[in-house]
Amino acid sequence: MTIELAQVYGFCPGVRRAVEMVNRHLHSDGPLATLGAIVHNAQVVDALAARGARVAEDLESVREPAVAITAHGAGKALYQELARRDLELVDTTCPIVKRAQEAAKHLAENGYAVIIYGEAAHPEVKGLLSWTEGWGHATLDPNAVPPPRGGKLAVISQTTKGQEAFWTFVKHMVERMKTNIQEMHVVDTTCPETGRRYDSARALAQRVDAILVVGSRNSANTRKLAETCQETGVRTHFIESADEIEGRWFSGVDRVGVTAGASTPDEAIEQVIDRLRALRRGGV
Numbered sequence: 317m318t319i320e321l322a323q324v325y326g327f328c329p330g331v332r333r334a335v336e337m338v339n340r341h342l343h344s345d346g347p348l349a350t351l352g353a354i355v356h357n358a359q360v361v362d363a364l365a366a367r368g369a370r371v372a373e374d375l376e377s378v379r380e381p382a383v384a385i386t387a388h389g390a391g392k393a394l395y396q397e398l399a400r401r402d403l404e405l406v407d408t409t410c411p412i413v414k415r416a417q418e419a420a421k422h423l424a425e426n427g428y429a430v431i432i433y434g435e436a437a438h439p440e441v442k443g444l445l446s447w448t449e450g451w452g453h454a455t456l457d458p459n460a461v462p463p464p465r466g467g468k469l470a471v472i473s474q475t476t477k478g479q480e481a482f483w484t485f486v487k488h489m490v491e492r493m494k495t496n497i498q499e500m501h502v503v504d505t506t507c508p509e510t511g512r513r514y515d516s517a518r519a520l521a522q523r524v525d526a527i528l529v530v531g532s533r534n535s536a537n538t539r540k541l542a543e544t545c546q547e548t549g550v551r552t553h554f555i556e557s558a559d560e561i562e563g564r565w566f567s568g569v570d571r572v573g574v575t576a577g578a579s580t581p582d583e584a585i586e587q588v589i590d591r592l593r594a595l596r597r598g599g600v
């Protein structure tokens with residue numbers, strides 16, 4: 317049985333950077349609290365907790381001297397509150413999210429109503445909205461876009477939304493509202509990383525008889541990766557760890573593919589490869 321990895325899989329650069337920053341702080345400065353899970357993966361969160369990174373739901377429950385903001389970023393009020401409480405900040409906001417925050421702030425300061433193509437309840441979108449000082453609105457529905465601000469309308473995106481979907485939204489929005497818009501600014505703040513994992517998984521599905529998708533079941537991007545594989549018709553197994561692999565899955569399989577979500581750590585993927593190699597050798 318041949319084992320083949322997707323061309324792009326596992327940690328995206330933003331999540332890898334966030335985990336590295338927290339690890340560096342633990343190593344050199346000691347314990348810290350992370351505001352929410354630093355990555356949607358229990359293995360990584362448990363490993364960081366064992367080293368002194370506790371997950372805190374809010375600032376009220378923080379007892380540590382330092383606080384890490386996740387790669388999703390945070391709103392302006394949180395930065396102010398951290399400073400007021402004199403807490404050290406480990407800011408792991410992904411540079412791509414930071415760019416979207418800067419765009420939101422700049423556009424609102426320059427008189428635009430800022431439309432965010434995204435889910436209003438998502439932590440990243442909540443953060444983006446806060447940088448618009450009340451001039452932002454998040455929606456996925458082009459028919460729900462409020463009127464421009466003095467004729468000025470700007471659009472940005474939640475970073476993990478697909479680029480094609482973003483531009484389709486913009487097109488429909490413009491068709492509906494063009495008579496009200498005098499000036500418009502569009503900033504494509506989508507991140508290519510999630511899409512690259514889906515494209516690579518689709519390409520891999522063409523070359524193999526079965527695919528293992530490795531990642532946490534509470535990770536939205538890994539669940540979507542598994543759905544993407546299933547949609548191609550290839551036999552797909554969504555697993556959290558190597559322990560879940562069953563030998564009977566590979567009867568009649570000549571080529572097996574492996575891919576992993578943007579929140580899946582390298583170790584989990586390596587353990588899956590090791591287990592597949594053991595099965596190939598006739599081990600258990």
Ligand code: SF4
Pocket residue numbers: 328329330331387388410411412413475476507508509510578
């Ligand atoms: S998916 Fe993109 S925007 Fe999100 S953390 Fe990863 S690199 Fe950053």
